[in-house]
Amino acid sequence: GNLYVQVFVRLNVIFILLAGGLILTITETERKHYLSFAELNVQDLSEFLRGHVLHFWKQGQTPEQILASADISRKIVSEFGRLPALRRVRIVLGDQRLEMSIAPDGVIDQTIGADKARSGPPGNEPGQERVTTLVKLPILLQERPLGRIEIDESLKTINARIANQILTVFLAFTVMAVV
Numbered sequence: 001g002n003l004y005v006q007v008f009v010r011l012n013v014i015f016i017l018l019a020g021g022l023i024l025t026i027t028e029t030e031r032k033h034y035l036s037f038a039e040l041n042v043q044d045l046s047e048f049l050r051g052h053v054l055h056f057w058k059q060g061q062t063p064e065q066i067l068a069s070a071d072i073s074r075k076i077v078s079e080f081g082r083l084p085a086l087r088r089v090r091i092v093l094g095d096q097r098l099e100m101s102i103a104p105d106g107v108i109d110q111t112i113g114a115d116k117a118r119s120g121p122p123g124n125e126p127g128q129e130r131v132t133t134l135v136k137l138p139i140l141l142q143e144r145p146l147g148r149i150e151i152d153e154s155l156k157t158i159n160a161r162i163a164n165q166i167l168t169v170f171l172a173f174t175v176m177a178v179v
Contacts, residue, residue: 015173019169019170019173022169022173023166023169023170026165026166026169027162027165027166030161030162030165031158031162034157034158034161034162035132035134035158038085038134038153038158039134039135041083042079042083042086042134042135042151042153043135045075045076045079045089045151046135046137046149046151048075049072049075049076049089049091049149050137050139050149052066052069052071052072052075053066053072053091053093053139053146053147053149054139054141054146056069057093057141057146058141063093063094063095063096063147064096064112066093067091067093067096067097067098067112068098068112072091072098073100073110076089076100077100077108080100080102080108083153084157085153085154085156085157085158086102086151086152086153086154087101087102087131087152087153087154088100088101088102088131088150088151088152089101089149089150089151089152090149090150090151090152091147091148091149092115092147092148092149092150093139093146093147094115094146094147095114095115096112096113096114096115097111097112097113097114097115097116098110098111098112099111099112101152104154130154130155130156131152131153131154131155132152132153132155132158133150133151133152134151134152134153135149135150135151136148136149136150137149137150
């Protein structure tokens with residue numbers, strides 16, 4: 001009887017370790033897969049923005065005029081509607097910065113002004129929705145850097161997908177344990 005208890009305990013420990021390892025592996029795989037998919041979704045937006053910035057730059061417009069362009073603002077707003085997890089778009093051009101963000105309640109905020117260096121993506125302060133920067137695209141003209149485009153997405157979407165994957169694995173292991 002004591003031998004059966006020892007075998008059963010060891011099998012349970014091995015089972016728990018395998019389940020934990022599998023959950024961690026699935027979580028990391030799902031995170032990488034989702035982030036690469038999300039990057040593909042915002043690729044069109046980033047290329048559109050870079051193309052428009054370069055077009056206006058070649059026409060001799062100032063960074064302030066370029067960033068205030070209605071074409072750029074309309075495209076970003078339409079992408080907020082098309083990509084529900086998209087939270088923030090920043091375009092830095094010279095010493096000017098355009099930042100457009102959308103709150104979870106749908107309110108869009110647009111700021112154009114002097115670029116202030118920040119460390120890390122804004123929005124990760126306590127009480128605010130956590131975001132991750134998906135795209136950091138340089139704007140180059142004949143190998144000369146003019147600025148950059150940064151696109152942030154909500155971590156809420158990825159966390160919900162990962163939670164569903166963990167729940168599925170946990171339920172599968174629970175069913176196997178009961179059987």
